[in-house]
Amino acid sequence: MITGQFEIEFTKDGLVHDEHQVTRLLDGLADTTDLLVLAHGWNNDKAEATTLYDTLITSLEAVGLPESGPGSRLAVMRVLWPSKKFALESLIPGGGAATATAANDAALLTALQQLEQDPVLLGTDGTDPTRTHLVERAIAQIEDLDTSADARREYVLQIRNLLDPSQAHPDDASQEFLDLDPETLFQRFTGEVPVLLPTGPGGAAGNTSGGAAFLGDLLSGAKAAARRIANFATYYTMKTRAGAVGRTGVAGVLGRARERHPQLPIHLTGHSFGGRLVTATAAALPPSPAPLSLALLQAAFSHNGLAQRFDGQHDGAFRAVLGEHHVNGPVIVTHTKNDLAVGVAYPLASRIARDNAAALGDHDDPYGGMGRNGAQHTPETDPTEQLLRKVTPTHQYTFAAGKVFNLQADATITDHGDVANQAVAQALRDVLRVR
Incomplete structure (x- = not known):
């Protein structure tokens, strides 16, 4: 009882x-x-x-x-x-379709706005001027990410300034996330992130006979990389807080x-x-x-x-x-x-470490x-x-x-x-x- x-x-x-x-x-x-x-x-x-x-x-x-x-x-x-809720819509915007650029842009902004929030208690809102400034600086770089290495560098540096470096560890590539040259980090996050996962009937990736397919985040480009960087920072923030x-x-x-x-x-x-x-x-x-x-x-x-x-x-x-x-x-x-x-x-950690596992995310x-x-x-x-x-x-x-x-x-x-x-x-x- x-x-x-x-x-x-x-x-x-x-x-x-x-x-x-x-x-x-x-x-x-x-x-x-x-x-x-x-x-x-x-x-x-x-x-x-x-x-x-x-x-x-x-x-x-x-x-x-x-x-x-x-x-x-x-x-x-x-x-x-x-x-914080790590929304699937941010991980797989537009259902993972390679053409979902508008969904990616919206998910990028949402991910950054979530990073700005740092509530003291569950279910409350909360931030501080320093955190707001860092996120606003990152948001300001978005329009130039495709064409400017300086914008990409500034974006990464502002995101990193939100994080506690003492919680980095080799088992999840978080140390490399903090240490890599910003341009290199962008390059590693630019490509699609296919994952062998099950799909339901009519899934976007098309089912195999076993009910599974390579799907996941199939977008590419600098803004897709920026969203993945923000998502990894959210993960890092939550692992730090949980600890x-x-x-x-x-x-x-x-x-x-x-x-x-x-x-x-x-x-x-x-x-x-x-x-x-x-x-x-x-x-x-x-x-x-x-x-x-x-x-x-x-x-x-x-x-x-x-x-x-x-x-x-x-x-x-x-x-x-x-x-x-x-x-x-x-x-x-x-x-x-x-x-x-x-x-x-x-x-995402495999992308940071440039690991080319056949099925990203599996054992x-x-x-x-x-x-x-x-x-x-x-x-x-x-x-x-x-x-x-x-x-x-x-x-x-x-x-x-x-x-x-x-x-x-x-x-x-x-x-x-x-x-x-x-x-x-x-x-x-x-x-x-x-x-």
Whole structure:
């Protein structure tokens, strides 16, 4: 049963907005067996985040929480943080058609206007004079991008000035995004970004017999490159913010919970950039004998995020989560080719690095996304469970502590946001059982 649900709101810097919310959570943990932490992803307002949480909890109750023992008395911490919506219309303007130049121009302006916004809390507006000036300087270059190297350089420099360079990492090409000569960056983003993804009947790219085709962002030129640069900057901004909220805010609250209840099992569950948030939380919590699990639902970070020497040299940004045993329970990772948002966003990194993977964004692409391909180059991966199954009353997953389970969800997750259904809930329920 659900013993209580507790919203806790965090600012963009990871500060608790209302300390009374934390007090209510801590007071509500006295008679619980487990704490489930939920973190949303690409949401614009509280209503969207609340709908996600309500639906997932309803699905959990529908598949049946354990009646006794582990997971039977569940408290829920509902994280609210100022994420941005990474709109598919910006990633694939005009449905991805190579002729959609007007749609691209509109998407470019929208992407820049979104970068200007830097709200302190979820669902609010917010910017500052410095940020506004940088974005306005970038917008002023748009008309000259096709003909002027100086305009292209100025555009890149203004976009980079919006970003925190300390968060760059090799696993997603963000270091190269900050370091490359501006003209070189434009050149690498100028060409189309085809991705092998499924299409529905009558899809723009034309279906193959297997229901898939090369599609994605098929525009080319300087303004298409400028939009991709703005989109990558949005990704970078969100990964930075998710890390700060997880590392500082959520980990701080959970540290206080563990002071009161040292043996309380905690189950970190994140969707989209919320997946990065809860992984950053796990990395910030000191290793403990108390169970700590991780559920990444269509997570929006590199599929090498948990990897060990993914390129022969570098570990993923969150390798320590597993390598240093911050997480000692099971890790589940849902992934599907149906996830257009992750499937199209991450090939941008391949363009930065000039990687010519046959199918940009798939598991062979060094810069694919977790929600598209699962955790790659991760030695803790366990092959005993590899599918997110359709709901079956008698089925129970055989998840094990300390192992990573990549759950391919082509048949059970229809798109990036479809993570609150009963198939997901059944897997999450069985994570709760593991001790």
